[in-house]
Amino acid sequence: MSTFRYLMRDTFRLLFRHWGMSLLTLFSISAVFFLLGASSLLSLNARHLLDNVEGQLTVQAYLKAGTDLAAARDKVQSFGNIVQITSVTPDEALERLKARLGNRAEVVTLLGDNPLPPTLEIRVERASHVPPLARRLVAMAEVDDVVYAGGLAEKLSRLSSFVGRLSMAILVIAIVAAVMVLFNTVRMAVYSRRDEIHVMLQVGATQTYVALPFVLQGMLLGMAGAALAALTLLKGYASAVDVLASTMPFLQFLRDGALLARLGVVLVGAGISLGWIASWLAVVRFIRAAMKPL
Amino acid sequence: MDIRISGVTKIFEGDIVALDGVYLSVGAGEFVYLVGTTGSGKTTLLRVISREVLPTKGQVLVGEFDLRRIRYNDLAYYRRDLGIVFQDFRLLPHLTVFENVAFILEAMGVPPKEVRDRSGFILERVGMWHRRFLRPPQLSGGEQQRVAIARAIVNAPAILLADEPTGNLDPRTSDEIVQLLTSINASGTTVIMATHNQYLVDAYRHRVVEVHRGRIIRDEPQGRYMADVDL
Ligand SMILES: Nc1ncnc2c1ncn2[C@@H]1O[C@H](COP(=O)(O)OP(=O)(O)OP(=O)(O)O)[C@@H](O)[C@H]1O
Numbered sequence: 001m002s003t004f005r006y007l008m009r010d011t012f013r014l015l016f017r018h019w020g021m022s023l024l025t026l027f028s029i030s031a032v033f034f035l036l037g038a039s040s041l042l043s044l045n046a047r048h049l050l051d052n053v054e055g056q057l058t059v060q061a062y063l064k065a066g067t068d069l070a071a072a073r074d075k076v077q078s079f080g081n082i083v084q085i086t087s088v089t090p091d092e093a094l095e096r097l098k099a100r101l102g103n104r105a106e107v108v109t110l111l112g113d114n115p116l117p118p119t120l121e122i123r124v125e126r127a128s129h130v131p132p133l134a135r136r137l138v139a140m141a142e143v144d145d146v147v148y149a150g151g152l153a154e155k156l157s158r159l160s161s162f163v164g165r166l167s168m169a170i171l172v173i174a175i176v177a178a179v180m181v182l183f184n185t186v187r188m189a190v191y192s193r194r195d196e197i198h199v200m201l202q203v204g205a206t207q208t209y210v211a212l213p214f215v216l217q218g219m220l221l222g223m224a225g226a227a228l229a230a231l232t233l234l235k236g237y238a239s240a241v242d243v244l245a246s247t248m249p250f251l252q253f254l255r256d257g258a259l260l261a262r263l264g265v266v267l268v269g270a271g272i273s274l275g276w277i278a279s280w281l282a283v284v285r286f287i288r289a290a291m292k293p294l
Numbered sequence: 295m296d297i298r299i300s301g302v303t304k305i306f307e308g309d310i311v312a313l314d315g316v317y318l319s320v321g322a323g324e325f326v327y328l329v330g331t332t333g334s335g336k337t338t339l340l341r342v343i344s345r346e347v348l349p350t351k352g353q354v355l356v357g358e359f360d361l362r363r364i365r366y367n368d369l370a371y372y373r374r375d376l377g378i379v380f381q382d383f384r385l386l387p388h389l390t391v392f393e394n395v396a397f398i399l400e401a402m403g404v405p406p407k408e409v410r411d412r413s414g415f416i417l418e419r420v421g422m423w424h425r426r427f428l429r430p431p432q433l434s435g436g437e438q439q440r441v442a443i444a445r446a447i448v449n450a451p452a453i454l455l456a457d458e459p460t461g462n463l464d465p466r467t468s469d470e471i472v473q474l475l476t477s478i479n480a481s482g483t484t485v486i487m488a489t490h491n492q493y494l495v496d497a498y499r500h501r502v503v504e505v506h507r508g509r510i511i512r513d514e515p516q517g518r519y520m521a522d523v524d525l
């Protein structure tokens with residue numbers, strides 16, 4: 001127990017004796033983790049967007065004005081692979097549009113007569129069912145135009161995989177940068193106390209006792225840096241999403257609080273682990289060398 | 295703890311033979327002077343015992359520890375049975391006198407109150423209590439020497455290795471240091487002291503082991519610095 005007290009005291013001495021170094025490390029680590037967290041958010045959002053689009057396996061068939069919705073619906077029903085068909089009359093479509101626009105609904109009145117066509121919304125089971133259905137729909141005389149998300153989903157999935165690869169690269173760079181910064185800081189602390197370390201080992205301190213304050217120093221710096229980054233990032237993200245969502249209401253941003261909290265926890269956990277690894281690397285070889293007999 | 299050194303040879307890089315087939319046994323509670331000219335191998339012999347130097351050949355047994363085979367963790371525990379006064383003190387300049395002594399006990403996991411009591415007691419004993427708040431650079435050579443001794447004995451070691459603990463000290467302070475070591479020895483600690491000081495060896499008579507070119511050429515109980523042997 002006493003050992004634990006000495007350990008805590010020595011760790012905080014290390015942190016505060018070279019406080020300038022500690023601050024510098026703290027900010028470098030948070031910058032690195034901020035970058036890491038931002039890229040994760042970007043790729044999470046890309047995935048989220050894609051999921052949303054894929055979730056809507058719906059083909060919209062705009063019919064020519066005056067078409068009998070019920071008859072068209074029965075015809076389409078016979079195509080197979082169809083989960084559900086919803087008929088939307090022009091009036092219903094207008095109501096929906098108004099609802100989507102919310103407090104800007106009055107712009108709809110600028111449209112004058114309702115220009116919206118009668119529509120069939122056809123849900124299929126899988127994305128692969130969409131193109132053949134679309135082709136058959138286009139061939140129908142009643143159908144004016146067919147809109148489906150297939151092309152968009154494809155584009156988004158390409159974007160998402162690009163963002164995924166980008167954030168992978170950032171992840172690797174961030175890990176290397178964080179480890180190097182922490183390693184360097186701890187090694188300087190070790191170096192500045194090398195005489196002490198030698199004497200301690202010569203008088204019977206165990207390697208663990210000598211190493212632990214340095215390892216804890218690295219872990220605390222890693223943790224604090226990551227926590228700082230996570231806090232700024234998640235706070236910044238919340239306000240950024242609010243702003244973006246009001247200017248681009250058609251985009252669905254990720255707002256899953258639990259997932260974001262988990263991202264924060266992962267960042268802090270990564271900070272602690274990288275701190276541990278980096279400082280262990282920095283101190284263990286020095287101690288081994290100091291213990292080695294001539 | 296008994297020390298048994300048998301057939302120890304140490305050849306440093308560059309074919310420097312520092313020790314050459316040394317046999318030496320020191321029983322628990324003995325006081326031994328290691329004498330010999332500069333470069334004869336005294337420091338190396340002490341460092342073999344503290345396992346800072348690994349022999350090229352030969353065996354070193356101290357108590358139940360075989361220093362050739364000892365593992366790193368056991369080495370830490372072995373060294374807690376040793377006290378070492380280095381030829382160059384090796385005090386930590388940014389710690390106070392008190393902290394220089396106390397941190398040894400802390401490293402051994404001794405509770406804070408006991409650390410304070412024992413460090414204070416030892417500093418009293420070497421006459422450095424009144425200097426406890428100073429740092430080593432603020433001390434005279436003799437005072438640093440005393441702190442180095444205090445640090446070496448604060449863990450109540452079974453064996454005290456002192457490498458020229460009176461180097462550069464005036465005769466009176468040297469006397470005090472040897473008296474101090476003698477009283478430590480009287481409380482049961484084995485003392486091995488390397489020295490060039492003829493006066494001390496002749497005045498405070500103990501076993502004398504003379505090293506010459508890495509070999510032991512003389513080993514006398516209650517010996518003199520230069521016995522009647524002529525080299
Ligand atoms: N680390 C080392 N590397 C190479 N040679 C060494 C090393 N340490 C000691 N030696 C050599 O071993 C020999 C014995 O040295 P040692 O320090 O044991 O002598 P000593 O008896 O303590 O001398 P002194 O009385 O001057 O302290 C010397 O020739 C020295 O150069």
Ligand SMILES: [Mg+2]
Nearest residue numbers: 336337381457
């Ligand atoms: Mg020497």
